[in-house]
Amino acid sequence: MIEIQNLSKVYKTKNGLVKGVDDVSITIQEGEIYGIVGYSGAGKSSLLRCINLLERPTSGKITVDGTDLTSLKGENLRVARLKIGMIFQHFYLISQKTVFENIAFALKAAKMPLDQIKGRVEELLEMVGLSDKRDVYPTQLSGGQKQRVAIARALANNPSVLLCDEATSALDPKTTKSILNLLKKINKELNITIVLITHEMDVVKEICNRMAIMQDGKVIEEGSVYDIFANPKTELTKEFIESVVSFEVPETIISRCEGPIVKIMFKGKIAGEGIISDTLQQFNVKGNFLHGSIEYIQEMPLGIFIMELKGQKEEIKTALQYIGKREAQVEVLRDGH
Template sequence: MITIKDLSKVFQTKDREVKAVDGLSLTINKGEIYGVIGYSGAGKSTFIRLLNRLEDPTEGSIHVGDQDLTGLSKNKLRIARQDIGMIFQHFNLLWSRTVYDNIAFPLEIAGVPKEERSRRVKELIDLVGLSGRGNSYPSQLSGGQKQRVGIARALANNPKVLLCDEATSALDPETTDSILDLLVDINEKLGLTIVLITHEMHVIRKICHQVAVMEQGRIVEKGDVLDVFLHPEQPVTKKFVDQVMGDQEKEHSLKLIKDKYQSGKIVRLHFVGESTNQALISEVSRKFVLDVNILHGKITQTQKGAYGTMFVQFEGDNEEVARAIEYIRSTSVEVEVNPDA
């Protein structure tokens, strides 16, 4: 659906060149929710603006379907952009227009007849959960409602792709979750391809199928969200995964137990999918003569299934501990022995 090859963007400042996007290549399949995550300055906002040519690339190509956006004239680009909707961090609504008129605005520009325009706007108001608010102004809406208007406006021309530029970072956690649920609903109902950039791993974890991690203008890691959660390779990816899995609590727990007991083996258990439902610790306690101390644990849900991690300490005879670890390895649970705190 979207193919990006060797994409670069260089900005010229007074005294130097800044390469905001550096040789980026990516393939996004039709109907996917694809997350791009990075800290401030990673280049992700520039990247998403390149996708609909709000910024012109210095090098590289962007294909949406069979169309090369980087080779289009201004007139053809204007038409092509109707297939690409975009929602923004700060909503970018027209404050002097009602909800209805904000959503109708791109249809007016596209020359859609009034009757058809009215039908489409009412349809979109219902879709995003704003029934009865068509005559309200943005100043009368909550942050979440404003973003719903932004989403409805972005969907007005029936785009094939929806770009989300930090769409939830200005919202509180509860409102963020409701907007993410709406995006999943839209993805499923309309088969829409969604590209979402964020600095929050919670957003990636909750709704994305695939993720790319950006750092200094480059993609340093990418793949299926669950795989990235299970086996983060780059330091920046590990930091993002720790955002969701509560690593600070884990470190505190490990330090306390090591300081107190100074013995035993500490292991990290990774539970994936159905293995998160196993009563594994109870089984180990029954089968083997050892003490099991649970230090820290958490289970979270991704679009591809549940993922859990647990830190435990085994106290007992070395051979018995080794047998217990081998038993756990014989299940679908992954084991890492004596992980660094």
């Protein structure tokens, strides 16, 4: 669906050339929700804006639905862009126009016949849950309602791709969840491919199938959201994940522990099974839970537990081997005193 090949974007500044995007290659499958994560300045917004050529790449190639956008100009590019909707953090609604008129504006710009516009706008308003707001102005709307209007406007011309540039960053947690649920609904019902950039791992965890982590214009890690949460490879990725799933145990607690401290991770369906309790019953080992939870990523459980084990050294070793054979990942964080 979207293929980004060796993409670079170089900006000229008064201090010289700066690489906003540095030789990035990504393939995004049709119908998936793909997250691009990074701190401010990582290059994620530049990359997103290159996808629809709001920013023209310095080098590389972008293919969307079989069309090489980097080879297009003028009217051909304008027509191709109609199939790529975009929403932003700050909505960018026209304050002097009603909700209805804001959405209709996109259709008029695309030269839809006037007799078809009214029906299409009403259909879009129903889809985003704002039929009762058709005649009000943006200043009368909440942040979440404004973003719903922006989403309706982005969907006006039946795009196959929706680009979301920090679409929930200006919203409170409850409103963010409602917007993410709307995006999931759009993705499922319309099979629209969604590319979402954010610095919030909660958003990625909630909605994305796959993700890329960016730093200094480069993609430093990529894969399924579940696999990256379960087994992050880079320090930056670990830092992002810890902002959502923290398993730090205070040193004052650790200092009181005499036995070895272990971290046990259960992936998939076994996360819901009582493997630890089975182990403690079968072996002459006692467990002192220090931290733990089961996270749900794309409705798949990921269980992570940190515990102190007490008992004979060989018995503890055998117990950990038993847990490992049950498809769990075991890491000894500290040997016993």
